[in-house]
Amino acid sequence: MKTCFTPALMASAIALSTAATAATTVTIGTVNNGDMIRMQELSNEFEQSHPDIKLDWVVLEENVLRQRLTTDIATNGGQFDVMTIGLYETGLWGERGWLTELDNLPASYDVDDIFPSVRDGLSVHGKLYALPFYGESSMTYYRKDLFEKAGLSMPEQPTWEQMREFAKTLHKPDQEQYGICLRGKAGWGENMALVTTLANAFGARWFDESWHPEFTGPEWTKAVEFYTDLLGNYGPPGASSNGFNENLALFNSGKCAMWVDATVAGSFVTDESQSKVSNDVGFALAPKEVTEKGAGWLWSWALAIPATSDSKDAAREFVTWATSKEYAGLVEQKFGITAIPPGTRLSTYRNDAYMNAAAFAKTTLESLKRANPNDPTLKPVPYSGIQLVSIPEFQSIATQVGKLISGALSGNMPVAQALKSAQSVSEREMKRAHYIK
Template sequence: MKQRHSQPYASRYPLHSPIRYLSALACLSGSALAVSVGAAQADTITVATVNNNDMVIMQSLTEEFEKAHPDITLDWVVLEENVLRQRMTTDIATQGGQFDVMTIGSYEAPIWAERGWLEPLNDLPADYQVDDLLGPVRDGLSHDGTLYAVPFYAESSMLYFRKDLFAEAGIDMVEQPTWTQVRDWAEQLHDPDNDVAGICLRGKPGWGENMAFVSTMINTFGGRWFDMDWQAQIDSPAWQEAVSFYVDLLDNYGPAGASSNGFNENLALFSRGNCAMWVDATSAAGKLFNPEESEVAAELGFAPAPVAETPKGSHWLWSWALAIPTSSDAKEAARTFVTWATSQEYVALVGEREGWTSVPPGTRQSTYDHPSYVEAAPFASFVVDAIRNADPLDSSLEPNPYVGVQFVGIPEFQAIGTQVGQMVASALTGDTSVEQALAAAQRATERTMARAGYTD
């Protein structure tokens, strides 16, 4: 029997063995978290998820699911993003069987599916309406044309700004802002005496934290992670320019302690009015536009993610999705849950219970056709267009051999991205220079890619 948990709400890939996959992960923190192995009760499923707002709402609706499915009990493990990813990856690579449902993303789904670690979801009931799922999101969760995870919510990225502060400073937002303009606006709006930072950006290290954002900045400054021969490009002029810009921007106009701020921390700062601008996930829009959760809802503006040398790769494409590991011994119950939690009916339930700005965004066309959502969410058409226009096959100015906008779709990237993220964070805190950080990141990435067999 699994131990019950009591956490609060809170392809173009080479095939690699689980042993090599885990050896790459060792770079994350030196040792993997231990997980217990046990047999699940047939009527209990353990759901591993991230402590983001949409997932907290999902957990809060446990009673609704269990009332409709009295033969299934939900057991939740809710973790901070970096910890969740490491724990799930360790479990699935070792076939530990601790989780029946995993919250994974567009990065993991095709890689794990190729290894046979995920249950295919190609026989979902007709009333689930798979064709209603937005094409780019569905494709990102598929391998060889088969769906292996169903999207809970999906997102691109955008620029949020305080219309009241812009008006007071006499600044007019443009149709497509540039990073140079954003820096100039941040300088004008930075007001630490009144607890307002000119801009908030992710600084917490992690491939899905600071590097999710920094990668898009690298792209639009003309950089890439690897050339067509899989040679690392981290010490290139484009990386130097982009990361120097990022560090200077946050050092001069960011909030105190920016290196500790990820998505949730910046969301809290912006919603309290402590940021004049914030570039991050479109999935935050619903919470920020909700006056019950945001102090700046009435003054919230939005624009496309900023660009520099090129518009390519300036806004990302991501989905948090629910998948069933092959190691689960409660697959049918898990399937019942994942289809419920990603269905049109679930969207309607959240809309009725929590308000329509709180429904999981970015997954279904029917959400964007629903009159209640369109009326409540002025950002709706903007977000769906950003998702449809993000191109993970064409994310940088120079050609590259990988799939991904804010990540590189190879197994080694989870370790590489987090290690590079730690080095970028060290430059942000001033522990090293940008040049030193990127030189160290280049050397570490070269070693990883050589060990994995991509380069000599």
């Protein structure tokens, strides 16, 4: 059968072909966390309203993403138009001119609605270089049903010593119930995020006021010995391989009596569609010990446009949409009000409907209020950052230290040896960068 094309049909076909040819591709590098996967699922809404823009997704595990993005931007690779980065990278990369300033945002975006601590962390000299997709501190998740059955009571902010006693009581490995789940997977943003806040609580710091590392000091020694003992005795098997996603899966399957991690997990552990324990989860502040300074971290996964992008206008359209109030409304419509990306907008926490529906919201808000990257430790320090140190060398140093501490957790080396090596690695890198002689 011969197809007959009318002039109208021909014109329509040509228009469609032209539009497809003219579409600008925006390549997005992002992390495989639940909120980002939701963003990818909802991105067809953006493409429908922006037919001239095509989104190309590169979704990676956290450590891999960081390595790929860092390599790409440092070498002017130009592979990505949108990068999912955080408070650490934004300040350093923005200062070096590697990111595109995000100015002249529409009034409806309401920049003043962003949490000041998050907005400041994504700015350089008062100018935004990334827009926050979500913000987080860390907090304690626990099984209210198991606590009640054991006659235990969780304080508003437990100490780490109390957490050990709780874990000891609730650890029943023969029933696949583990006393506590914590990050053990090596990485400066994986195990070292948790370990650094634990060390802060024990009075430790990465560097003294003259930039000398302190890993062989009594505070770090006590903190890491405590961490490896706690997780080694009362954690799940193979804990040194578990990061955020692995522990979230363990907690949601009912295998963790307690879990200390990012506040962003709140909407996932209370989601009946993915959590077997959604109705039994309690929330407390991240544990303290000799101090509560630096006990809970501060982070934001944010969307930035590298200076090497050749699709900056289209990329700006996307990052503005994905971090807007309108996007939050779309998430609420599709996934429910408790799934709104947390920790970025003040208006979210002024919304009574959200606060009443999200059992974790009050603890998230209090955790964010307490997190102070400019006063992160018991003793004075020359740096800002709670679970990180805002210097370019930190990523390399902390990656190496993370591997050593993960090795101690898995039993491959004694804690003392791991910390001695951490001290050596840190001193070498700080001397090379001329912080110390």
